[in-house]
Amino acid sequence: MSYKHIFTPLTINKVNIANRIISTAHAEVYAEDGFPQERYIKYYEEKAKGGLSLAICGGSSPVSRDSPWQWWKSVNLATDEVIPHLANLADAMHKHNSNIMIQATHMGRRTTYAGIDWPHLVSPSGVREPVHRGFCKTIEKHEIKSIIADFVAAVDRVKQSGMDGVEISAAHQHLIDQFWSPRSNKRTDEYGGSLENRMRFGKQVFEAVREKVGKDFCVGLRMCGDEFHPDGLDHDTLKDIAQAMSETKMVDFISVVGSGADTHNTLANCMPPMALPPEPFVHLAAGIRSRVNVPVMHAQGVRDPQQAERILAQGMADLVGITRGQIADPHMINKIREGQETRIKQCVGANYCIDRQYMGLDVLCVQNAATSREATMPHIIARSEKNKRRVVIVGGGPAGLEAARVSKERGHDVVLFEKNEEVGGQVNLSAKIPQRDQMAGIIRWYDMEIKRLDIDVRLGKAVDKAGIIKEEPDIVILATGGTENIEDKWGPKEGMCVSSWDVLNGKVKPAKNVLIYDGMGQHAGAGLADFIASKGSQVEIVTPDPKIADDVGGTTFPIMYRRLYALNVVQTPNYWLEEIYKEEDKFIAVLLNEYTEVTEEREVDQVVIENGTVPNEELYHALREESLNQGITDTDDLYANQPQKCLQLCDDKGFVLFRVGDCISMHNIHGAIYDSLRLCKDF
C-alpha cells in the first residue's frame, strides 16, 4: 500500500495516534490574553478536520510568571484560568477523533524582561542571550525549586483540562537546555560541571511532574539534536542526554530538532527556509532514535508525503512533523489518504509564517489566506447556491489566480486573461533569485488547480475594455498588478538606470560594476544583489533603511546575509539615491546620507532600481463608469467578511467591477491572495 508507514498507527502512553504525520509545537501568536480562544481553537480544529491525529500546540507556553510571553501572544500555563480554555480546545479536537498536546516550558534567558510583570529573567549562569537581548540573573536554588513547582502545576492544569499530553521543551535553548549547554551553564554546584549535574534540573522537573500526574499521562520531551555551536552541545552529547532521559522511564516521547537558536544565524536553521536542503536535520533524529526506547518525532523541512513516508520507512523517526506544511494546507492528510497528493498546497519554505512570529505578529501563510481565519475564511470553497455568474478576471498573478480558483469553486464561469505566456506575475520574478526558486511552487499549485478546475485561461494576450465587455461578464475582477516604481529623477527614460524586473527577466544583462538601489528593504533587493553578484558582477547595495533587507524576517535575512557576505556585496544602508548622471561611459550615482545629509558619489557601469510597484489603473478607469458599482468595493462589507451588496445588481444586466492586489496599491503575496479570497468567497 502506498503510504503504509504514514497510516500505521502508534500508541504513545495511552494516546492512540492514527497516522504518523503530526503538527509539532510552534508559536501561533493567536492566544488572546494568554488563552486559546476561538481563532486558536478553529485553527487547530481545521487540521483535525483535515485528518491530523496529533497536534502539539502552544510552542513555548510558559509555566511561570517570570517567563514573559506577551510578545508572541503565547498560551499562559501559569494560571488556573487557562484550564477551561484548554478544555475547549481539547473538546474541539476530540470531536474529530484527533489528539492535542501542548508544549510547556520555561524560557529562562530566552525572552525579554520588558512586559507584564517586568521580571528579572533567570538563567543557569546569568549569561545573556544574543537574539532576544535576554539579560538575566543567575538562577538561585529557591528559584529552581519554585520553577519545578511551576512545571508541576502547569502540567497538572493541562491534565485537568482533558488534553492528551504535554511536551516539555528542552530545545531552542529554553531553561532546561540552558542547564544542559556548557554555553550557558558555567555553574560549579550540583547543577553545573559534569553532564550528570547539568542534567539534574531537567530530571528534577520530570520527577516532580511524574509524581503529580502519574505514569499514565503522556509527557514527552523536545530537545535539540546538535546546537552547532563549538561551545555548545554536540550530537554525541545530546545522544547521551536523550538516552539518559529515556532511561528514566519518565519520558513518553522525544521530539528532536536540529540547531541551536540563540544567535540570528542559528535561528534561521530551526525552521529551515527554502534555501536549505530538504529535511536537513533528519539524521539527528535518527541518531537519537538509535539510543532511546521511546518514539522519536522530527520536524524540520519535511514538506511532502513521499518524504515523510521515506523517513518513516527508513526508521529515522517514528512520527514526522509537517507543521508549516499543514499551515499551508490543513487538509494535507486527507488529501494523502485520498490519493490527491497533487492537490496539496505544499509549503514552499517562504517562512512568512515564522518570520511574522519573530516580529510578534500572528502566524499567516504566504499562500493560504484562510489559515488562522477559519471563522470567516473557508479552506474548502463551497459551491454557491445562487445564480451561476460569468466572472472575467484580468491578470494571472497570485491575486488573479486566487480569484479565478475561488470563483470557479463557487460554481461560476470563469475567464482569466494573462498578458504573459505563463501565469504567476511577480512571483515568477521572485523565483529567479538564487535559492528562492521554490517560490515558483506557489504558482505551480495554482496552475494545477486551474487545470483541475478547467478554468478558461487566455494566455499571451493583453485584454482591453472591448475584449472584457465582449465576454458579457457579470463580474469583472482586475488583478492587473503594478509596474516598476522608478522615479523620474533617476532618469529611467534617459537610460540612467534599469529596473530589477528587467535584470531578473534577462532583458538586461548585469554590467561589471553594479549599484543596486533598494528602496523597499524586502526580499527583492537583497535577492537581486545575490542574483547579480552570482553572475560575477561587483555589487554595492544601497538602502535608506537601517540595514539591508530590513523588512525580511528573522529566519530569512540570515540566509541572505550569508550569501551577500560570501559574494563580497558591499552593503550601504542609510543612504538615499538622489540622482544619476552620466560621465563618459560610466554612471555616477549620487547618494544622500539619511542622518548626516551629506552626499557621496559612486562611479558604476549600471544602476539597478528595486523600489516596489505603482498600480496599473488604466483598465480600472476605463471600466469604472460603466460598471454597476462604479468600481467601488464596499470595504465595510469586505472587512466584515460580508458579501458585496452590489452583487445583487449584476444578475440582470451589466457587470460589477472589483480590484484585488497590487493594482490597488502594492501588497505582498499573502495580501493579494487575501484580497481575492475575502471578496470571491461570497460570489
Next chain:
Amino acid sequence: MQGFLVNQLPLLLLGIALLGFTAGVIKRIGLWRQGRHDQALKLSNIFFIPKRYLVDLHHIVARDTYIANTHIAAAGGVVASVLLMIPIYGFGLTNFYLYMALFLATFSAFIGGIFVWRRRSGRPSRLSRGKWNGVPIALLSFSIGFGFLTLFQSGYINANSVSIISIVVLSALATLGIFEIAGGGLLNRPFKHLLSGSLHLAFHPRQARFKSKGALSTDLKPVDWEVAKEIGTPGVKSVKDFAWNRLLSFDACIECGKCETACPAFAAEQPLNPKKLIQDFVAGMENRNDLAYAGSPTPGIPLGEHGGNSSSPIISDLVEEDTIWSCTSCRACVQECPMMIEHVDAIIDVRRDLTMRRGNIPETTAEALENLRQTDNIGGNDPKQRANWSLDLGVAMLKDGEKTDVLFWPGEAAFELKHQKTLRLVAQLMQKAGIEFAIPDLREADIGDFARRVGEEVLFETMVKKNMDLLSNYTFNKIVTADPHVYHSLKNEYSSYGGDYQIFHHTEFLLQMLEEGKISVKEKISDRTYTYHDPCYLGRYNSVVDAPRALLAMTVENITEMDKSGMNSRCCGWGGGAAFSDIPGKRRIPDMRMEDAQQTKVDTLVVSCPNCMTMLDGVVATSESLGPLPEVVDIAEVTARAVAL
C-alpha cells in the same frame, strides 16, 4: 420405381434413421460413461425435461429472439415430422389431418432451415463452421424432400404427373436430410443435440438452476475429499475425472460461440476461448485431436497440436495451462450459454488439480497464496494493520461475546489507501445514519475467494474456518461489506460449511439507509456525468443490479448505461486470480472495460468493488486511448457527496 420412392422409401428411411439414432444413443452413453459416477440423480429426472426446456432454457434462449423462433420452427418441425411419420409410414394411419400436420411440420422445418441458413450466411465469427454448416442443408433437404414425398404419398399431388428425375432428386434430399438429422449420436448431427441437450437438462450438474425461472447457482462446490482420494486428485486431471453428467454437459455444446463473444479474456486475445475449451474436453471424450473443430481458435494456439483420450492429461494434451489461468471467473460465458454449460466449474476443477496436486501455479499467484498462508491476507500485510483505516473514526471493534446490529466486514480493502477511502465513507455514512455497527477484530482473515478460485481449496477451507470461528464469537443481526467477493462468499459459499448470515452489499445497504430516511440526499449531483460498472460477483453472481442503479438514481442526475451492463457487464479483469496470473494477451481487460465507459462519454465511472477499483483506476491513458479517462470512484463516494457527508 416412383411407387417405391413415394410409398416405401420414407418407411425405410425412417426405420434406418431410428436404428441409427438408437445406435447413436448407445454410442453417446458410452462416451459419457467414461466420466465417473457422481451425483445421485434419478432417472426420473427425464420427466423434468419438457418444463426445463420450455421454461428455464427458453428464458435464456429467448434473449436472442431470432434464434429462439428459428429453433422453434426448425426443431419443432423436425421432431413433429418424425413423430408424425411413425403413424403414417409405420402404421399406415392415413387421413387428411395427419398428412396436413406432417406437411405443415415439414414446412415449419423448411422455414427454420431458411432462417438457420440466413444466420449462418451472415457468418458471425462466433459460429463454428465445418459440420455445423450442414445444419441448414439438412433442414432444407429434409423438409423439401419429405414435404413433397408427403404430398405425393397422400395423393394430393399425383406422383405420376411428376417427372421421375424430380422424384429421384426429392427422394435423395429426403435421404440426405434424415441421415443428417437423425444420424445424431453416430454422426454428431442435430439429433445428437436433441439427445444430449435434453438429457443435460435432466441431469444438469447444478440442479438448483431449475428451481425457478432464471434461478442462479453460482457458488463453487466444495471438493469431495472421498472422491479426490479415489481418483487421485482433488480436481480433474483427465477428462474421465469429470462426473459423467459433466461430460454430458460438454457434449450438449452446440458451438454457437455466445460464450466466446462474452468472454473478456478472449476479447483481450488471451489464450482462452470458452467454446474451444469445452470442445477440447469433447475431443478428449471422443478420443481424437482438435482438427475437427471449426470455430474461432484459442488466441495464439493453432489447431492440430492438441488431442488425446479420456485418460490423457488435460494439461497439456488437450488444453494449455495459460488457457486455464486466463479465466477471470466472471461467468459471462455461463450467463450467455443457451445450453446452460458450466465453463467456470470446469476451469476451477482443472485449477484444483494444478494447484493442489501438481503445485503448478503462476508465480505471482503462488506468492499471493503464500501471503495468505502467512498473513491471512493476499498482500502479505501485517495483520495488525487491519483496522488502521478506522482508528480516527471512532469505529468500534467487537470483542468476543459482544454484540452489534451491523457487523461491517472490511475484507482486503483494509490494506489499501484507495479502498480504505470507501470503507471510511461507508463507516461515516453509517455513523451519520445512527446505525450501530462495529468491525471484526484483527483475527479477520481473507474471505477465501481468491484461494478458492485459483484452486487452493484447502486454504479456502482454512479461511472459512478462521472466519466462522471469529463470527461465532459475536452476536449481530447482519453483515455489511463493500466487497462483492466477501458478499458472495459469505452469502453463498460459507453455507456449505454451515454459515448462515444475513448479508448486504454496501450498495444495498446505502440504498436502504436512504429509503428509510436515515440519511437523505441534500442535492442530486448535477455537475458530473456517470456510468456504472457492475462487479461480476455482485451482478452476475448475485443479480444485485437494481440496488446500485436505484442508489445512483437517487443521488445523481446524469447516468448513462454502458452497452455491456447489468448481468451482461464486462469483467474488470481481476477475478479468479486473473490479476495475479496476468496471462498476456493482445490487450488488457481493464483497458477494454475503460473503453466501454469512454464510449458513454461520461466523466465518472462508478464502481462498487475494491478490485474493480484497482483494475479500472489502474488504467493509464495512452496515445491509443479514446480520449481522457473518466475518474473512477466508488459508489460510496457518490453517495457521500450527495448527502453532503
